[in-house]
Structure formats: C-alpha cells, structure tokens
Amino acid sequence: MITLTIDNKKVVVEDGATILAACEMAGSKVPTLCHEKKLLSFGACRICLVEVEGTRTKFTPSCTTPATDGMVVKTMTEALIKARRTILELLLISHPLDCPVCDKAGECSLQDLVYEYGVSGNRFKGIKFTLPVDHISPLIERDLNRCILCGKCVRICDELQGVSEISFVNRGMRTKIGTDFDRPLDCEFCGQCISVCPVGALTSKLFKYKARLWELENIPTICPYCSNGCTLILGIKDNQIKTITSHDDIGINEGNLCAKGRFGYEFVANPLRLKKPLVKRDGKFEEVDWDEALGLVVTKFNEIKTDSGANSIGALGSARLTNEEIYLFQHLIRQGLGTNNIDHGGGYSYQGLIGLKESLDYPASTNSIHEIRETKAILLLRADLNETHPNIKIEVNLAINRHQARLIVADNKRIKLSANVASNLIYKPGTELTLINGLINLLIKNDLINKDFIKEKTTGFDKLLSCVKKYTPEYVEGICEVNPQDLELAARVYAEAEKACIIVTCGMGLCGNNRDIALAASNLALLTGNIGKESSGVYILPEKNNSQGALDMGAVPGFLPGYMPVDKPGYSAFQMLEAGKLKGMFIVGENPVMTYPLPDVQKALESLEFLVVQDMFMTPTAELADVILPVGSFAEKEGTYANLGKRVQKLKKALLCHGETKSDLEIFIDLCQRMGCEITTDNNPLTSFIKEESNPLTSFIKGEFAGEDKPWKNNNWKGKFIPVESDEIKTDRDELLLVSTGSHLYSGSLSAWSPHLLEVKGEACVEVNYKDAKKIGLDAGDPVKISSKNASIKLKARLSDNIPEGVAVVETHPLLNVMVLFGQKMMPIKGKIGKE
Amino acid sequence: MKINRVISSIIEFIRGLSVTFWHLFVPSVTLQYPRQRWTVSDRYRGLERLAVDEEGRERCVGCCLCAQMCPSNAIKIVTGEGKDYNKEVISFEIDIARCLFCGLCVEACPKNALSMTGEYELACYNRAGMIYTKEGLYKSPDVTRYKK
Numbered sequence: 001m002i003t004l005t006i007d008n009k010k011v012v013v014e015d016g017a018t019i020l021a022a023c024e025m026a027g028s029k030v031p032t033l034c035h036e037k038k039l040l041s042f043g044a045c046r047i048c049l050v051e052v053e054g055t056r057t058k059f060t061p062s063c064t065t066p067a068t069d070g071m072v073v074k075t076m077t078e079a080l081i082k083a084r085r086t087i088l089e090l091l092l093i094s095h096p097l098d099c100p101v102c103d104k105a106g107e108c109s110l111q112d113l114v115y116e117y118g119v120s121g122n123r124f125k126g127i128k129f130t131l132p133v134d135h136i137s138p139l140i141e142r143d144l145n146r147c148i149l150c151g152k153c154v155r156i157c158d159e160l161q162g163v164s165e166i167s168f169v170n171r172g173m174r175t176k177i178g179t180d181f182d183r184p185l186d187c188e189f190c191g192q193c194i195s196v197c198p199v200g201a202l203t204s205k206l207f208k209y210k211a212r213l214w215e216l217e218n219i220p221t222i223c224p225y226c227s228n229g230c231t232l233i234l235g236i237k238d239n240q241i242k243t244i245t246s247h248d249d250i251g252i253n254e255g256n257l258c259a260k261g262r263f264g265y266e267f268v269a270n271p272l273r274l275k276k277p278l279v280k281r282d283g284k285f286e287e288v289d290w291d292e293a294l295g296l297v298v299t300k301f302n303e304i305k306t307d308s309g310a311n312s313i314g315a316l317g318s319a320r321l322t323n324e325e326i327y328l329f330q331h332l333i334r335q336g337l338g339t340n341n342i343d344h345g346g347g348y349s350y351q352g353l354i355g356l357k358e359s360l361d362y363p364a365s366t367n368s369i370h371e372i373r374e375t376k377a378i379l380l381l382r383a384d385l386n387e388t389h390p391n392i393k394i395e396v397n398l399a400i401n402r403h404q405a406r407l408i409v410a411d412n413k414r415i416k417l418s419a420n421v422a423s424n425l426i427y428k429p430g431t432e433l434t435l436i437n438g439l440i441n442l443l444i445k446n447d448l449i450n451k452d453f454i455k456e457k458t459t460g461f462d463k464l465l466s467c468v469k470k471y472t473p474e475y476v477e478g479i480c481e482v483n484p485q486d487l488e489l490a491a492r493v494y495a496e497a498e499k500a501c502i503i504v505t506c507g508m509g510l511c512g513n514n515r516d517i518a519l520a521a522s523n524l525a526l527l528t529g530n531i532g533k534e535s536s537g538v539y540i541l542p543e544k545n546n547s548q549g550a551l552d553m554g555a556v557p558g559f560l561p562g563y564m565p566v567d568k569p570g571y572s573a574f575q576m577l578e579a580g581k582l583k584g585m586f587i588v589g590e591n592p593v594m595t596y597p598l599p600d601v602q603k604a605l606e607s608l609e610f611l612v613v614q615d616m617f618m619t620p621t622a623e624l625a626d627v628i629l630p631v632g633s634f635a636e637k638e639g640t641y642a643n644l645g646k647r648v649q650k651l652k653k654a655l656l657c658h659g660e661t662k663s664d665l666e667i668f669i670d671l672c673q674r675m676g677c678e679i680t681t682d683n684n685p686l687t688s689f690i691k692e693e694s695n696p697l698t699s700f701i702k703g704e705f706a707g708e709d710k711p712w713k714n715n716n717w718k719g720k721f722i723p724v725e726s727d728e729i730k731t732d733r734d735e736l737l738l739v740s741t742g743s744h745l746y747s748g749s750l751s752a753w754s755p756h757l758l759e760v761k762g763e764a765c766v767e768v769n770y771k772d773a774k775k776i777g778l779d780a781g782d783p784v785k786i787s788s789k790n791a792s793i794k795l796k797a798r799l800s801d802n803i804p805e806g807v808a809v810v811e812t813h814p815l816l817n818v819m820v821l822f823g824q825k826m827m828p829i830k831g832k833i834g835k836e
Numbered sequence: 837m838k839i840n841r842v843i844s845s846i847i848e849f850i851r852g853l854s855v856t857f858w859h860l861f862v863p864s865v866t867l868q869y870p871r872q873r874w875t876v877s878d879r880y881r882g883l884e885r886l887a888v889d890e891e892g893r894e895r896c897v898g899c900c901l902c903a904q905m906c907p908s909n910a911i912k913i914v915t916g917e918g919k920d921y922n923k924e925v926i927s928f929e930i931d932i933a934r935c936l937f938c939g940l941c942v943e944a945c946p947k948n949a950l951s952m953t954g955e956y957e958l959a960c961y962n963r964a965g966m967i968y969t970k971e972g973l974y975k976s977p978d979v980t981r982y983k984k
Binding site: 099100101107133135169208209210211212214 | 868897899900901903904915916917921922923924946947
C-alpha cells in the first residue's frame with residue numbers, strides 16, 4: 001500500500017496505482033482526454049498534468065506515472081491551469097469549431113474542458129485540416145478533421161476487441177487515424193470506437209443529426225439480442241429510440257456493446273410492425289379489435305380441446321420473452337389448455353444446459369462472466385465468439401492480454417480468435433465428441449488428471465475410462481483430422497493451468513449435438529477438477545437473451561418451472577411440427593418456417609385447423625396463421641431476463657405502446673382469465689404468480705444475482721461422468737461436408753427488421769476453401785446451388801482460407817432458411833455445390 | 837360656514853374643469869389603433885424571425901440551442917441528413933401561444949439566425965394559427981391584420 005498526499009489530503013492506494021487513480025480517490029478532479037479506465041494508460045494528450053513536489057520536471061502526467069510513497073501532489077495551481085489552457089489552445093488550432101452541427105456536442109470532453117478552462121480565443125494560428133469525411137463505411141462515420149489523436153479508438157479496437165481495424169497513419173503534423181490505404185471500414189462494426197471517442201470524430205450514422213444529446217431521456221434496459229445480458233441505455237426523444245449508448249458503471253458489460261446492441265434498435269420503429277390484431281377470413285387478413293381476436297382464440301382452442309383432446313394442441317414459446325411471460329405462457333398451456341406440448345428453440349437449442357444439469361446438477365454456466373478474464377487457460381469448443389457472443393470475446397481477450405491466459409481453439413474452421421492461440425485444433429465438422437474423448441484419453445495417459453477431485457467429488461469415472469480407451473491420438477487423427485502434437489499440446493495447456501475454463505456455444509444454427517458437447521465439456525472439466533473453483537468451469541453460452549429463463553420457467557415439454565418433473569412429457573418442437581399430429585397451435589415469438597431445420601414446416605402449419613401467431617411482424621409463419629396477435633417490443637414492456645450467468649435483470653418500459661399492441665404478458669393474463677385458469681394479479685404479476693408455488697423459482701427471482709446456491713458448495717455433491725460418443729460421417733470425393741455456423745445474432749427475429757444491420761451482414765453466403773472452389777470452378781461471389789438429401793438452396797459463394805478443404809460452411813441468414821439443408825438431426829451432412 | 841363650503845366646492849369644480857378644458861388644446865396621445873399604428877423601438881421584442889445569409893442560404897443549422905434555452909418549450913426543431921451529408925433543418929416551429937418574448941433564444945443562437953421583429957399583432961382565430969413554421973419565419977411574418 002502507498003500513502004501519498006494530494007491537495008493536502010492523505011490517501012492510501014494499492015501498489016502500482018497511478019497518480020490519476022489516487023487523485024480520483026482523493027476527490028480531486030484531474031481533466032483527461034486520452035485516459036479510459038478499461039484501457040491501458042497511454043499518455044497522449046498531456047492534459048492530466050499535475051505538480052509533484054521534489055521532482056526535476058515542473059509538471060508530471062498523472063495518468064502514466066505510478067504513485068510512490070510520500071508523494072506530495074497538487075492538482076490545481078495557477079501554473080497548471082495556464083499549462084492546461086495552453087494545451088487546449090494547441091488542440092483548438094486544428095479542431096474545427098463546428099459544435100452546432102456536431103453530434104457529440106453536449107458530451108464532448110474537449111468542449112467541456114474548453115468551457116471549464118475559459119478558453120475563448122486562441123493565441124496560436126495554424127491551418128485547419130480538410131481531410132475527406134468517410135461517408136462510405138456503414139454505421140460509423142469518421143470525420144478525422146475533428147480528431148485530437150488521443151488514440152482511444154485504436155486501443156479499444158486492439159486491446160478489447162482484438163480487431164485492430166484502425167491505427168495511427170503517417171507521422172508528425174500529418175498523423176491521423178486510419179485504415180490501411182484509407183479504405184472504408186470492414187470490421188465487426190461494434191461501435192466501441194464511437195463510445196470512447198472524446199470528440200465527434202467517430203459518430204454513429206444512425207444517430208446522425210437525429211437529435212441533440214441533451215434532449216434525450218436516457219433509460220437503461222437490457223439488450224434483446226444475445227444471452228450476455230448487456231445493459232443498454234436508450235436515448236429517447238418523442239417516443240422514439242434515437243440512439244443507444246452504454247455507461248461504464250452500469251450493467252455487467254462495463255460499457256462495452258457489440259454491433260447488434262448498439263445499432264440493432266431499428267426494428268422497434270420499423271413501419272412494417274403490426275399495429276392491430278388480425279384475423280384471417282377467406283384467405284385475407286382483416287383488422288379486428290382485441291376482444292374479438294382473443295375471444296376467437298379461446299373458442300377455437302376450446303372447440304379443438306373438446307373435439308380431439310387437449311393433446312392435439314401444441315405451443316411454441318420463445319427465448320426472447322421475459323421470465324414472467326414465459327411462466328404465464330406455460331401456465332396457460334398447462335393449466336388452461338391442459339397439455340404439456342410446449343417447447344421453444346426448436347427443442348434442441350437449450351439441450352446444452354440440460355446436459356449440464358444431468359452431469360453437474362446445475363443447468364447454467366458454472367461461473368460468472370467476469371471470471372473468464374482471470375483464468376489461465378481457455379478452451380473455446382465450437383465457440384466463434386466474434387459471431388455469437390462478442391462481449392464474451394472481450395473477456396477472452398482480457399484474459400489473454402492482461403492475465404497471460406493461454407487459448408485453445410477447437411472449431412471446424414479458423415476463427416478470428418485463432419490469431420493468438422497456444423493450440424489450434426481444426427477438426428472435421430461433427431467430430432467434437434471424438435476430439436474431446438481424445439483429449440480425455442491423453443490426460444489420463446499422461447496422468448494430468450486431478451485424482452483427489454475425481455475420487456471425492458465425482459461418480460462414473462470407470463465408465464468414462466472404458467469409453468475413452470480407444471480414442472488414442474492416432475485414432476482421433478483418423479476421424480477428426482487433427483494433428484496429434486496439437487492435441488497433446490492442447491491437453492497440456494488445459495490440464496496444467498491452475499484455473500481453466502471451457503466455453504461452448506449452443507443454439508439454433510449450430511450442430512444439433514448440444515447436449516453431448518456439454519456433457520463432453522463437463523467430463524473434461526471434472527477430470528481436471530475445474531468445477532467449483534473461481535475462474536474455471538464450463539460456460540454454456542445459449543443463444544438468445546432469455547434462453548436461460550425460458551428453461552428455468554419451464555417452456556419445455558419435459559420440465560415444469562424450476563425443473564420440477566412432469567407426469568407425462570409432451571411433444572417436442574420437432575414432433576409438434578410433423579404434419580397431421582396436431583390440430584391447433586399457438587406460436588409465440590418464434591418463426592419455424594425461417595429458422596427450423598425441417599423442410600416441411602410450412603405444410604405442417606398449413607394442415608392445422610387453427611394457428612395463432614403472436615409476433616411483432618408479419619413473418620412467413622404469421623402469414624399462415626388464422627389469428628395474429630401483435631405485441632410490444634423489449635422497449636415497450638417491463639419484466640426480467642436471465643442472462644447466461646443466471647443473473648436476473650430488469651427491463652424498463654421506455655416507450656409507449658406501438659399502435660394498439662399489447663405486451664405478451666397482458667395478452668397471456670387476458671387469455672388466462674378467459675380460459676378460466678386461476679391467476680392472481682397485482683402490480684407485479686411475476687412475484688404474485690411465483691409466490692404461490694413453493695418451488696425453486698421463488699429463490700431464483702428474489703435477488704438480482706440468483707444462482708449463489710451452487711450445488712457444489714454442498715459437501716455431498718458429486719459430479720457425474722457421462723461418456724458420450726458419436727457416429728462418423730463419411731464423404732465421397734466429389735462431395736463436401738456441409739456445416740452450419742452460428743451467427744446467432746443474425747437469426748432474423750429482430751435483425752431482419754433492422755435495415756442497417758442487414759447492410760453489414762451482406763448476402764447469404766456459403767464459404768468454401770480456395771482449392772475446393774478451383775475444383776468446382778467457382779469464383780468469389782458466384783451464385784451457387786447447394787444441395788443435400790433434405791433440400792437445396794441458392795446462395796452466393798465466398799472463398800476463404802479459414803475453411804479446411806472438403807468442408808463448406810453455411811452461415812445462418814435472417815432472410816433465408818439455410819437450416820433446411822441439415823434435416824431434423826442438425827448434424828453436418830454430405831452435400832454438393834454447383835454453379836448456378 | 838355653509839356658504840364657505842359651497843364656494844370652495846365651486847372653486848374646486850372650476851379648477852377641475854379648467855384641466856379638462858386646457859386639454860382640449862393639447863395634441864392627443866391616444867392611438868386610434870386599427871387605423872393608426874404605433875412605431876415600436878428597435879429593441880422591441882415581437883415575433884421571432886429566421887434570417888438568411890448574404891448568399892440566400894438558411895442561417896439556422898439546427899443546433900437546437902434556442903429550443904434548449906426556451907423557458908416555455910415553445911420551439912420545436914426536427915433535423916436530419918440533407919444533401920451532401922449536411923445537416924438539414926426539416927422543421928422549425930415556434931408556438932407563439934407559449935412564447936414569453938423573453939429573447940433568450942435570440943441570445944443563444946450562435947449563427948445569428950434568430951432575431952426578433954417589431955411585429956406585435958399576433959392574434960388569430962385558432963390555436964393552429966399560433967404555430968409559426970419554418971416557411972413563415974423565413975418570410976416576412978404573415979400576421980392577421982385589421983382591414984378597412
């Protein structure tokens with residue numbers, strides 16, 4: 001600990017803290033322009049000068065100088081004010097004073113400082129820059145004339161995002177921030193550079209000239225996209241979302257957002273949104289009032305129930321509903337309709353969590369998100385985090401850059417994070433289980449396992465031992481096509497680290513072996529004793545914002561809320577969508593026609609007697625419906641979402657209802673009352689519903705941090721080894737192995753209705769290796785026809801080095817259902833690509 | 837005593853009348869309003885107007901500082917992206933029914949786009965007429981006037 005005096009005040013700071021941190025502690029305000037808490041110190045702007053007694057230099061930059069014992073610091077003297085004023089004047093030589101039209105005005109650090117220090121004229125004269133403004137890049141506008149070269153954008157792009165899209169170009173007076181050869185930006189468009197820019201050099205195109213920052217009402221709420229649960233701050237004016245920002249101190253994301261969080265709000269104000277309930281009469285939709293629509297839903301469902309029994313009705317929920325809504329939805333289906341036919345996410349997207357429940361008795365990621373950054377080894381197992389969970393990628397980058405963690409990437413292609421790995425395992429698609437079994441075999445052979453942990457805390461080790469015996473490195477090489485040396489290195493890196501975690505993504509759009517992969521990952525973690533420790537464990541990253549909550553609240557055929565067993569499990573989503581099985585269906589917030597891998601969904605839905613779809617938009621599924629109930633978006637309702645760390649966070653109502661829409665909760669309450677199922681309602685329906693039942697949900701919902709009662713804190717807890725294996729898929733010489741990759745966030749339910757996001761996403765593509773493309777005779781951008789035994793679709797070809805030979809990667813796309821290629825099993829499949 | 841009182845009251849009466857009588861020969865200060873009009877001082881704060889620069893371009897850039905300063909929220913501005921990526925003022929409305937004519941908006945304007953005219957005849961037949969749009973504010977004010 002270090003004691004120093006700042007402005008006659010004594011403060012104690014930790015070793016290694018800078019003078020700036022000490023000043024903040026002492027309550028002395030030191031101005032900064034290039035300093036950012038989450039980035040490493042840089043010292044570019046020199047505005048944070050302070051006076052330190054007894055040093056040879058007159059002034060010391062406080063953001064880069066470590067505090068030392070007995071230091072006497074002054075932060076506000078006449079000389080300092082004069083020096084800071086001079087620095088501001090020097091900055092203003094080239095900075096254009098276009099504050100009236102600059103979108104940063106009001107939050108501009110330079111503007112604030114110039115005002116605070118009373119700089120009204122300028123003693124220096126020089127030229128203003130006339131660099132061209134980048135209007136071409138999507139989403140982000142760069143006006144380098146306003147840039148003050150603090151370097152924050154360069155550093156955040158490099159340190160946190162790991163993208164390094166922009167950097168300092170040229171030297172001396174001509175230094176500027178730019179890309180190579182001044183091309184337009186071609187990055188992830190996370191907009192992190194916008195969030196840190198102290199001036200208006202980097203601004204959001206969606207917010208351009210829409211409003212002034214001081215006019216906005218800032219309302220924090222939770223992001224509706226991925227399961228990370230970031231806090232967004234909605235800037236509202238005139239009942240419209242004008243911009244989305246973030247705050248370093250609010251929410252688990254620490255001010256970091258990705259492209260979808262920051263720019264994906266356009267769907268809320270999309271003019272195509274449904275405004276009134278619709279009923280289909282003679283093949284045409286007619287607008288009706290709520291009473292008529294809901295009355296029709298209830299009478300029709302009751303008719304079907306009396307005619308052909310409750311089991312001929314099915315319901316699909318969505319992982320985008322709030323906990324309260326999902327709870328009430330399953331209550332409505334189970335109590336009101338009397339059936340267990342309820343499912344969501346295709347019935348497989350949540351299977352990874354079920355796998356963890358089976359082996360660890362805990363159906364969620366074992367540790368919290370922020371623990372990733374302090375781990376020593378990370379195994380990314382089929383986790384292309386840049387595409388699926390961009391904010392978890394930040395944690396991984398922090399672990400690598402700040403805590404010397406070693407990274408192992410196991411994926412079926414080269415991903416962006418593969419750039420700085422210890423071991424890169426590119427396996428043949430669909431052979432994940434073989435790969436993990438091979439790793440387990442190596443760990444046992446090299447005696448890298450934690451024997452005490454296995455003995456005390458686990459069961460079923462013998463079974464695992466006999467299962468993995470045949471998975472020698474040579475055998476694994478034969479199937480997965482992974483180099484045995486890489487495998488050995490990966491096993492060592494993972495097992496020798498004192499804290500190691502495994503990150504797996506699961507969800508729609510990825511291979512269907514979610515449960516097995518989760519079990520394999522948990523086997524690996526149990527084997528090395530990496531469960532129940534800090535910064536270790538298994539992270540199962542589900543797909544949507546409330547995937548965790550949808551499972552906890554029991555929108556599945558096999559469990560009641562709180563994982564209570566059900567007497568007779570209902571049909572799963574795929575079973576429900578077999579033609580002829582059901583008579584009536586209630587689909588809420590899901591779009592099976594576009595996202596399910598079944599080729600005959602449309603036929604199955606057309607064959608239904610009665611279909612109700614509850615959605616914001618006229619989706620292809622909604623077009624088949626008999627009744628469409630329009631609902632409010634995330635910004636128009638209240639409720640809670642549970643993120644992947646089981647943290648329950650509150651949504652805030654920021655906008656008035658769109659047209660005559662109602663929130664899902666209001667609709668469910670109304671339907672419950674009409675169907676005569678018992679509910680008590682008060683101001684907060686969730687608490688009143690859940691209080692009634694003495695189930696695990698009560699504790700789940702009580703605190704903001706749920707899940708503190710992790711089962712392994714109990715001494716009697718034992719993790720189960722459940723061995724898993726898979727069949728081999730063989731391809732012929734002229735065939736390619738098709739595999740889908742998760743680009744979850746572009747699954748389409750929200751992003752399809754945000755035009756600027758679609759612009760970034762581009763057209764639906766299939767990625768193949770250059771060599772394969774040469775064999776087939778493909779050029780980049782060619783239209784191709786891709787066919788498997790299930791279906792054939794038309795896409796554009798993209799050539800890449802990142803894809804191994806013999807593999808074709810099909811990305812999910814908001815406007816095209818590529819999943820039909822893969823069929824019900826959702827595993828990689830043999831297929832052919834031909835020029836169109 | 838009684839006579840004294842009568843005499844003094846008559847004197848007072850005559851004195852009062854003399855003031856009235858004297859005023860017959862003093863020029864009148866009352867404006868015959870609809871037919872006669874008052875010339876206001878240069879500093880008079882009447883209806884706001886927007887100005888164009890020497891080349892005929894709109895001076896207002898839509899910084900919204902006037903709207904921010906307005907104590908009665910009378911000004912509403914909508915901006916957007918116009919030609920050549922420049923900022924364009926899509927609509928600029930002043931609700932005269934709410935305006936206090938305090939002049940803070942004029943003081944706040946960094947581009948000298950907003951100024952106050954001597955126009956004070958702002959009565960009209962409905963509330964909608966009280967809202968002056970950008971078109972009206974750039975032209976000479978279109979106000980309701982008494983006509984013979």
